[in-house]
Amino acid sequence: MRVLVFVLSVMMLFSVIAPAQALDYGEIKLPPPQTDGGMPLMRALKQRQSQREFSTKELSLQTLSDLLWAAAGVNRPDTGGRTAPTAMDRQEIDIYVAVKDGLFLYDAKAHALLPVLPVDIRAVTGDQAFVKDAPVNLIFVADHRKMEGMTGEQKDFYAATDTGYISENVYLFCASAGLSTVVRGWINKLTLTKAMKLRPSQTIILAQTVGYPHN
Numbered sequence: 157m158r159v160l161v162f163v164l165s166v167m168m169l170f171s172v173i174a175p176a177q178a179l180d181y182g183e184i185k186l187p188p189p190q191t192d193g194g195m196p197l198m199r200a201l202k203q204r205q206s207q208r209e210f211s212t213k214e215l216s217l218q219t220l221s222d223l224l225w226a227a228a229g230v231n232r233p234d235t236g237g238r239t240a241p242t243a244m245d246r247q248e249i250d251i252y253v254a255v256k257d258g259l260f261l262y263d264a265k266a267h268a269l270l271p272v273l274p275v276d277i278r279a280v281t282g283d284q285a286f287v288k289d290a291p292v293n294l295i296f297v298a299d300h301r302k303m304e305g306m307t308g309e310q311k312d313f314y315a316a317t318d319t320g321y322i323s324e325n326v327y328l329f330c331a332s333a334g335l336s337t338v339v340r341g342w343i344n345k346l347t348l349t350k351a352m353k354l355r356p357s358q359t360i361i362l363a364q365t366v367g368y369p370h371n
């Protein structure tokens with residue numbers, strides 16, 4: 157019994173002090189999200205805010221998993237429903253993840269990161285100095301192929317509103333997890349579109365920086 161307690165204590169200690177690992181470029185299966193615990197919703201709402209100073213400390217794979225699931229993960233596997241609503245359930249907003257090790261696309265169904273580019277594009281994800289050093293920049297991209305049958309005005313309106321829900325999920329998760337975040341529209345979209353090698357049917361809506369508070 158004492159040995160078991162000792163082993164469990166060491167494991168718990170290691171999970172607290174274990175450094176966040178760098179992401180190897182390639183397809184990354186994310187660990188299942190931790191969907192219990194976290195801060196009570198009303199307290200997270202009380203703490204939600206934009207912050208613009210970030211430590212360079214990387215997020216663990218578990219924290220990245222939780223963050224992306226909170227943002228727009230599948231919360232009803234039977235229907236494919238997501239944590240953020242989308243107009244007509246088109247699920248047209250893709251979340252790209254720019255980290256030091258490259259650019260990835262969040263595949264919500266597989267809860268995995270798909271490799272897009274083995275290049276650090278963080279510096280061009282926005283026109284504010286902190287974006288290049290913060291560990292994670294999310295880029296919300298509308299896929300117009302999933303919005304067929306809508307007018308141009310509807311596409312713009314729904315892509316913007318649907319991104320807003322995802323962004324707020326990120327804000328609340330960050331408040332709960334002790335992370336800093338800020339959603340950003342101040343982006344050179346032409347430069348970023350080129351850097352991401354997006355298709356003509358894809359439009360950048362907003363970006364959001366996530367990381368630990370600067371100490």
Ligand SMILES: Cc1cc2nc3c(=O)[nH]c(=O)nc-3n(C[C@H](O)[C@H](O)[C@H](O)COP(=O)(O)O)c2cc1C
Binds near residue numbers: 207284338340341343
């Ligand atoms: C659509 C949108 C775009 C924004 N763009 C930027 C931006 O480019 N850079 C930035 O630092 N903050 C940006 N913000 C954050 C706002 O400045 C911030 O939400 C506002 O000052 C209120 O602060 P709070 O979020 O702490 O309540 C944006 C917010 C929204 C909703």
